[in-house]
Amino acid sequence: xxxxxxxxxxxxxxxxxxxxxxxxxxxxxxxxxxxxxxxxxxxxxxxxxxxxxxxxxxxxxxxxxxxxx
Amino acid sequence: xxxxxxxxxxxxxxxxxxxxxxxxxxxxxxxxxxxxxxxxxxxxxxxxxxxxxxxxxxxxxxxxxxxxxxxxxxxxxxxxxxxxxxxxxxxxxxxxxxxxxxxxxxxxxxxxxxxxxxxxxxxxxxxxxxxxxxxxxxxxxxxxxxxxxxxxxxxxxxxxxxxxxxxxxxxxxxxxxxxxxxxxxxxxxxxxxxxxxxxxxxxxxxxxxxxxxxxxxxxxxxxxxxxxxxxxxxxxxxxxxxxxxxxxxxxxxxxxxxxxxxxxxxxxxxxxxxxxxxxxxxxxxxxxxxxxxxxxxxxxxxxxxxxxxxxxxxxxxxxxxxxxxxxxxxxxxxxxxxxxxxxxxxxxxxxxx
Numbered sequence: 390x391x392x393x394x395x396x397x398x399x400x401x402x403x404x405x406x407x408x409x410x411x412x413x414x415x416x417x418x419x420x421x422x423x424x425x426x427x428x429x430x431x432x433x434x435x436x437x438x439x440x441x442x443x444x445x446x447x448x449x450x451x452x453x454x455x456x457x458x
Numbered sequence: 459x460x461x462x463x464x465x466x467x468x469x470x471x472x473x474x475x476x477x478x479x480x481x482x483x484x485x486x487x488x489x490x491x492x493x494x495x496x497x498x499x500x501x502x503x504x505x506x507x508x509x510x511x512x513x514x515x516x517x518x519x520x521x522x523x524x525x526x527x528x529x530x531x532x533x534x535x536x537x538x539x540x541x542x543x544x545x546x547x548x549x550x551x552x553x554x555x556x557x558x559x560x561x562x563x564x565x566x567x568x569x570x571x572x573x574x575x576x577x578x579x580x581x582x583x584x585x586x587x588x589x590x591x592x593x594x595x596x597x598x599x600x601x602x603x604x605x606x607x608x609x610x611x612x613x614x615x616x617x618x619x620x621x622x623x624x625x626x627x628x629x630x631x632x633x634x635x636x637x638x639x640x641x642x643x644x645x646x647x648x649x650x651x652x653x654x655x656x657x658x659x660x661x662x663x664x665x666x667x668x669x670x671x672x673x674x675x676x677x678x679x680x681x682x683x684x685x686x687x688x689x690x691x692x693x694x695x696x697x698x699x700x701x702x703x704x705x706x707x708x709x710x711x712x713x714x715x716x717x718x719x720x721x722x723x724x725x726x727x728x729x730x731x732x733x734x735x736x737x738x739x740x741x742x743x744x745x746x747x748x749x750x751x752x753x754x755x756x757x758x759x760x761x762x763x764x765x766x767x768x769x770x771x772x773x774x775x776x777x778x779x780x781x782x783x784x785x786x787x788x789x790x791x792x793x794x795x796x797x798x799x800x801x802x803x804x805x806x807x808x809x810x811x
Contacts, residue, residue: 399653400473406651406689407480413691413729417491421710421728422499425753426771428708430503432752437796439506439754442811448534448551449514449797449811 481694488730496723496732500771506754509767509777514797515809517548519555524801525582526616526788530571533794537578538807539566545580547592550799550809559590559600568616572623579607579626581614587628589640608638608645615657620684621664627684629656635672637684649682651689658702663709671712673700679714679724693724695731702746706770707753713770715744721758723770735768737775746788751795759786759800765810781808 394402433439437447444450522542529536535556539545543564547557563584570579572589581587587608590600608614612631619626620637625646629635635649635656654675662669668684679700681691698717705712706723711732715721719740723733735756742762749756749770756768765786767777784803791798797811 397470397473400470400477402651403477403653404473404480406692407477407484409688410692411480411484411487415488415491415729416727417493418496418725418728418730418732419494419499421725422494422496422732424727425496425706425708425711425725425732426500426503428706428710429752429754429771432707433754436750436752436754437794438511438750438791438798438811439752442796447796447811449809 488728491728492730496725496771497773500773503771505772506769506776511767511777511779511810513781513808514811515550515553517550517553517807517809518805519546519548519558520544520805520807522805523784523803524787524805524807525565525567526569526580527790527799527801527807528569528571528578529790529792529799530575531573531793532575533792533796535571535575536799536807536809537569537571537580538788538801539569539580539582540805541565545569545578545590547578548807550797557592557600559604561588565613568614568628570617570619570626572619573621574623577623579617579619581608581617581628583613585610585612585614585630585632587614587617587626587638589626605640605643607640607643608636609643610634610636612655615655616659618659618661618670620661627659627661627670629659629672631655633674635659635670635682647684647687649680649687649689651680651682651692652676652678657699660703660705660712662705663707665709667709671703671705673703673714673716675699677716679703679712681712681726691726691729693731695722696720698743701743704748707749707751713747713749713756715747715758717743719743719760721747721756721768723756733770733773735766735773735775740766745786746790746800748789748791748798750791750798757789757791757798759789759802761785763802763804765789765800779810782806 520540527538567582610630652674702715720736765779782802788801
């Protein structure tokens, strides 16, 4: 557990981890950002919080009158 | 192997400078691929229209601060937990309470609904995560069927079932995350790498494979391989504790909310932070974040009692929601994206749509 480790051990753990991470395969932001945007564009038409839902279809919209439970 | 005459302080100083050098190298490697900003690529995206989001339901019944909540897959039930030790299951359509459990500890900081909808998991200052099967018989004493699953050496900060009711992932103030078998209580895998309390976790969407992300008081967000226990990627750009992490719906990115008053987006394939959601006027910490189902909106609950709604791609704030009378501590979008629920230190939960 991190709380029980000495500062030295924590640093060694960090160094091991960093050595691995430096070698991670990466892609350019120009490519990945475009993919994030494309994903959103294909999905937003169906996003109820963006396009809105007609009052009678959304169970959370206000109901008029009395509710008998 | 160890030298007899090693000065401990020298070795630590050497290790520190080695660590700093590696961090610099990592940032250089990441910077090589930072050829454009997300909001620049997003200039071509249609701007969002006006938002009208209001509180549609207020769930009252907790006697103290609401600390955590989760939706059931049926998109109408909600489980919430509180500082008063109570865990309540609500029908969010009707606001009726369906079940209530009193935990043996106060500060129940974590709760989660099982994928089947037949059980809930919770824990906090008891250092455990316990599972309660939900009975159809409202008179049955749920506490009698309680199963203790996880044991940490410090408080439980978050928990989540994996794709089934059979495994639970937990994070703790003891600095670790762990994967447990619910039936036997056996520890299946533990995840070491945070240097301080782990405050939050989120599982990758099932299509993207077996990873999860965690955030901690060491300001780091770590991405883990669930099978091997290895940390695959790590991000340290926040300036304070990370209170909440949430995967982008495609699984290719995740957002974080922090005590440094910002939310950030990290792109996993570019291996870097690609957006910061902040304003000079926002000076209180963000406690919880979640995406709308398309990933276009990021909802952030803050310690200044508000909820800020961000345009994820363009980086701008599209709306600010008022209503809670104390800190917003937890926030989740419903499984079908028609609404989101926020819980607060004002003892209530609100459903917004």
